[in-house]
Amino acid sequence: VVFHLLTHLLKSDRSFTCHSCLLEDKAAQSLLNKMIHTSLVNTTNQVEVLQRDPNSPLYSVKTFEELRLKDKLLKGVYDMGFNRPSKIQENALPMMLAEPPQNLIAQSQSGTGKTAAFVLAMLSHVDPTNKWAQCLCIAPTYELALQTGKVIEQMGKFYPEVKLAYAIRGNKLDRGAKLQEQIVIGTPGTVLDWCSKLKIINPKKISVFVLDEADVMIATQGHQDQSIRIQRMLPKECQMLLFSATFEDSVWKFAERVVPDPNIIKLKREEETLDTIKQYYVLCSDKEEKFTALCNIYGAITIAQAMIFCHTRRTAGWLAAELTKEGHVVALLSGEMTVEQRAAIIERFREGKEKVLVTTNVCSRGIDVEQVSVVINFDLPMDKYGNADNETYLHRIGRTGRFGKRGLAVNMIDSKHSMNILNQIEEHFNKKINKLDTDDLDEIE
Ligand code: ADP
Numbered sequence: 001v002v003f004h005l006l007t008h009l010l011k012s013d014r015s016f017t018c019h020s021c022l023l024e025d026k027a028a029q030s031l032l033n034k035m036i037h038t039s040l041v042n043t044t045n046q047v048e049v050l051q052r053d054p055n056s057p058l059y060s061v062k063t064f065e066e067l068r069l070k071d072k073l074l075k076g077v078y079d080m081g082f083n084r085p086s087k088i089q090e091n092a093l094p095m096m097l098a099e100p101p102q103n104l105i106a107q108s109q110s111g112t113g114k115t116a117a118f119v120l121a122m123l124s125h126v127d128p129t130n131k132w133a134q135c136l137c138i139a140p141t142y143e144l145a146l147q148t149g150k151v152i153e154q155m156g157k158f159y160p161e162v163k164l165a166y167a168i169r170g171n172k173l174d175r176g177a178k179l180q181e182q183i184v185i186g187t188p189g190t191v192l193d194w195c196s197k198l199k200i201i202n203p204k205k206i207s208v209f210v211l212d213e214a215d216v217m218i219a220t221q222g223h224q225d226q227s228i229r230i231q232r233m234l235p236k237e238c239q240m241l242l243f244s245a246t247f248e249d250s251v252w253k254f255a256e257r258v259v260p261d262p263n264i265i266k267l268k269r270e271e272e273t274l275d276t277i278k279q280y281y282v283l284c285s286d287k288e289e290k291f292t293a294l295c296n297i298y299g300a301i302t303i304a305q306a307m308i309f310c311h312t313r314r315t316a317g318w319l320a321a322e323l324t325k326e327g328h329v330v331a332l333l334s335g336e337m338t339v340e341q342r343a344a345i346i347e348r349f350r351e352g353k354e355k356v357l358v359t360t361n362v363c364s365r366g367i368d369v370e371q372v373s374v375v376i377n378f379d380l381p382m383d384k385y386g387n388a389d390n391e392t393y394l395h396r397i398g399r400t401g402r403f404g405k406r407g408l409a410v411n412m413i414d415s416k417h418s419m420n421i422l423n424q425i426e427e428h429f430n431k432k433i434n435k436l437d438t439d440d441l442d443e444i445e
Contacts, residue, residue: 026216027141028339030245033110034147035343040086041111043270049091050264052102059094061085067093072159073123080154086113088267095263096121101207101239105255107247108267114243118210119151121241125208126182128161133201136234137185137210138227140217142168143339148212149185167191173200188217188226195233203233211258214244215251224254231258272398274429279397280436281411281422287315290378290412291322297410297436298328301356304373304408305349308358309396311379319378320358333359361392377411380421388424410436 051058061067063084064077085093088108095102096117106114122135139145145168156162165179167186173179175198184191184201194200209231217223231240240259244251247266255262282297284290294308310316313335320332331354333345349357357372361381381392397409411433413419426433 026219027144027213030110030213030216031141031143031147031339032342032346033245034115034144035339039111040113041109043087043109043112043267045268045270047087047091048264048266048268050266052261052263058091059098060090061094062090067097069120069124070159073120073155075158076123076155077120079157080116082116086116088265089113089117091265092117093120095265096239096241097124101125101237103240103259103262104265105242105244105259105262106265107244107251108265109269110245112267115148115151115212116155118212118241118243119148119155122183122208122210123152123156123159123162125239126162128159128182130182131180132205133165133179133181133184134206135183135208135210136191136201136203136206136230137183137212138188138191138217138230139185139212140187140219140223142187144213144216145185145187152183152185167194167201173198175199188223188230192226192230195230203230204235206234206238208239209234209241211240211242214242214255214258215246215248218250218254227254228257272394274394274398274431276399276405277397277407277409279409279411279431279433281413281433282436284412284414286414290414291319293412294319294323294376294378295326298323301374301376301408301410304355305352306356306374306376307372307396308356308376308378309381310358310360311382313360315379316358316360323356323358328356329354330356330358333357335360361396373405373407375407375409377409380411380413380418380425382421386417388421388428390425390428393425394429 092106095104126134139148152164163181164183165181167184167190169190177200179200195203242255242259282293284293316334320330323330331345331349375397381389383389399407411422
């Protein structure tokens with residue numbers, strides 16, 4: 001078993017998890033999500049609101065007008081194509097814009113309107129006649145900070161008096177140089193330097209502090225410590241806002257340290273289910289036979305859009321090349337690509353330019369491609385110990401209850417080990433996975 005595991009690890013091109021990889025991985029995932037979400041994610045779940053003071057009335061808004069924004073800002077909002085507040089914004093915006101300011105911790109999946117919400121809050125709070133930093137926003141990486149900066153610029157398009165500065169590595173300012181910009185967005189290290197060592201920002205004059213992507217932020221201890229040190233320099237009455245896509249215990253503990261007396265808004269992810277999915281397996285003897293089986297069902301699967309998952313980059317690359325040789329048009333999403341390249345490929349696939357996307361698990365985690373109705377597990381998902389990775393299985397093929405169309409999943413089995421994983425999956429979900437005879441395809445029609 002040890003030998004098997006070792007050879008497996010050596011063969012696989014997945015690296016062992018280390019902390020900076022984890023941050024990179026999470027940050028890349030997050031950036032990718034931002035780049036591909038060009039509109040709001042659909043959700044039928046209810047927002048949960050926990051007020052700091054449960055006796056105060058709970059305001060929610062159905063229109064942007066109700067918020068009494070400055071005309072220039074309202075214009076910016078409409079210019080971005082927003083007609084009405086998103087679910088999370090309905091509650092978050094009145095809280096963030098209330099007088100006196102209220103603190104907020106908000107959690108909802110990527111694409112639900114968190115960034116737009118805090119950007120609007122920052123833009124509403126600044127006084128453009130004051131030429132110093134008033135709003136401070138920190139993000140885990142340079143790229144994520146730039147992405148948020150773009151939203152600030154876009155939403156503030158008709159409010160040019162408000163200026164934005166980027167506190168990111170490479171943006172060198174002299175010690176004691178005073179910022180004129182009212183909004184600062186940056187990464188924790190540089191922001192901390194600007195506030196303490198270089199005294200470019202006077203933290204005592206900050207009235208809104210935003211910590212974005214808290215779940216990504218805490219992937220490194222360094223970021224966590226820097227964030228807390230920044231927060232400690234801010235005045236007591238500064239408004240503190242924290243956002244996260246997920247809410248594990250660790251995020252929660254961190255959030256409580258950064259945001260005193262918070263209001264809390266949560267929007268649960270839509271539950272995924274296998275109820276509307278037809279699941280099959282195909283028995284093969286090796287990789288080549290899996291390929292042949294895949295070619296046999298290719299016509300049937302490309303009636304819809306399909307995603308094919310492989311365990312390693314190498315298999316994914318090989319498979320995409322082989323399919324191309326057969327004359328099929330497929331897209332490949334692979335780990336060595338930059339986030340921009342990945343975003344472009346996902347975009348093309350979403351537009352239907354390719355019907356088949358070959359990928360590894362690492363690349364596709366967190367990406368929802370709604371129209372995909374066929375999933376092929378060329379390799380079954382497993383954890384680092386070689387056991388079934390049920391959560392990933394569900395995430396690959398599961399549908400969110402109410403939006404879910406019917407789907408088809410085909411699992412390719414080529415060893416005792418993969419059969420064993422399949423059995424574990426069947427048992428875990430208590431659903432039988434039927435054998436598919438690829439020479440007789442009437443069944444999957
Ligand atoms: P999050 O920060 O939760 O990932 P974003 O604020 O980036 O979400 O919003 C996701 C996408 O939805 C973006 O393309 C954004 O422009 C758009 N969006 C945000 N709020 C609204 C709204 N009220 N109406 C329409 N689109 C919106």
